[in-house]
Amino acid sequence: MGLYDAYLATRHRLHDAAPPAHVALVVTERDLLADGAFDTLSSAIGWAFEYGAERVTVSVSVLDRAVAPTLVRELRRLDAPAETVVRGPDADESTAGPAGDPVDDGDADAPVRILVGLGGKAEFAGAVRELAHDVADGEITPEAIDEADVADRLLFPEEPDLVIKTGAERLSDFAIWQSVYAELYFTDVNWRDFRRREYLRAVLDFQDRQRRFGR
Numbered sequence: 285m286g287l288y289d290a291y292l293a294t295r296h297r298l299h300d301a302a303p304p305a306h307v308a309l310v311v312t313e314r315d316l317l318a319d320g321a322f323d324t325l326s327s328a329i330g331w332a333f334e335y336g337a338e339r340v341t342v343s344v345s346v347l348d349r350a351v352a353p354t355l356v357r358e359l360r361r362l363d364a365p366a367e368t369v370v371r372g373p374d375a376d377e378s379t380a381g382p383a384g385d386p387v388d389d390g391d392a393d394a395p396v397r398i399l400v401g402l403g404g405k406a407e408f409a410g411a412v413r414e415l416a417h418d419v420a421d422g423e424i425t426p427e428a429i430d431e432a433d434v435a436d437r438l439l440f441p442e443e444p445d446l447v448i449k450t451g452a453e454r455l456s457d458f459a460i461w462q463s464v465y466a467e468l469y470f471t472d473v474n475w476r477d478f479r480r481r482e483y484l485r486a487v488l489d490f491q492d493r494q495r496r497f498g499r
Contacts, residue, residue: 289481301491303336304445308466310458312345313355315450315475324478328384329396331483333365339395340366341444345456346401349373356400357425366395371439373401397440411437411461434461446490447480450475467493 308327315321325342332340344359346352378456414437418424422435435441443462449455453473455463469486471478 289484293484295488299488299491303487304467304490305337306339306341306442306444306446307332307337308341308343308444308459308463310343310345310447310449310456311475312456313347316355316358318343318474318476321475322358322362323495324465324475326365327480328478328483330365331480335484335487336392339442340397341442341459342396342398343402343456343458344398345403345458346373349401352401359398359400362398364396368396368398369394370398371400371402399439400465402439403457404455404463405457407439408434408461409460428442428445446486448486450478450482 309325309332311321311325318324329340344355346355352372356370359370362368362370365421411434415424415429415433419426419429427468438461440459441462443464444459444466446469447455447458447466448469448471449458450471453470455468469489469491471482471486473482
């Protein structure tokens with residue numbers, strides 16, 4: 285670790301504010317085509333836990349749906365530091381990292397969750413469809429529907445504290461419901477250049493902010 289990295293780590297350790305408990309990383313299929321991209325992702329997940337996170341969500345935006353199965357397959361081989369569930373648009377299988385046994389795909393409580401090509405708009409539309417079916421079946425009335433009913437029908441209902449996006453200041457359709465109160469951090473480097481120092485800078489930026497949660 286260089287002097288600058290050590291300085292950042294010390295600032296984080298001595299900071300009065302808590303680090304983000306739930307970190308979301310938003311990457312694109314193009315990001316994962318770069319050499320060493322999967323190793324960078326594995327390292328980034330490890331840094332998140334090292335610096336105080338309890339949960340990590342990774343969203344891989346996909347423009348070409350034909351590549352999604354390949355990405356899912358490769359991500360299931362990811363050397364993640366905790367139990368991992370991977371979800372793609374066409375398959376529900378999952379796998380775990382070396383820290384634990386395989387996790388059932390329905391286990392949304394896995395410490396690491398990876399979504400491939402499952403955009404926020406499609407996820408929200410799915411929740412609305414499920415609610416519509418429940419209304420039609422008489423299980424709930426339209427007047428009784430609240431925010432919790434929508435959140436319960438999302439793939440991963442928990443809201444991230446910090447969302448990190450590399451290379452461009454856009455969320456790429458990531459978790460439009462869950463990230464409404466998240467702190468957003470856009471790096472000035474692309475994914476291929478994302479290193480520990482970039483992660484620590486994001487965490488320190490989060491710790492320096494005063495969260496308002498829409499107020």
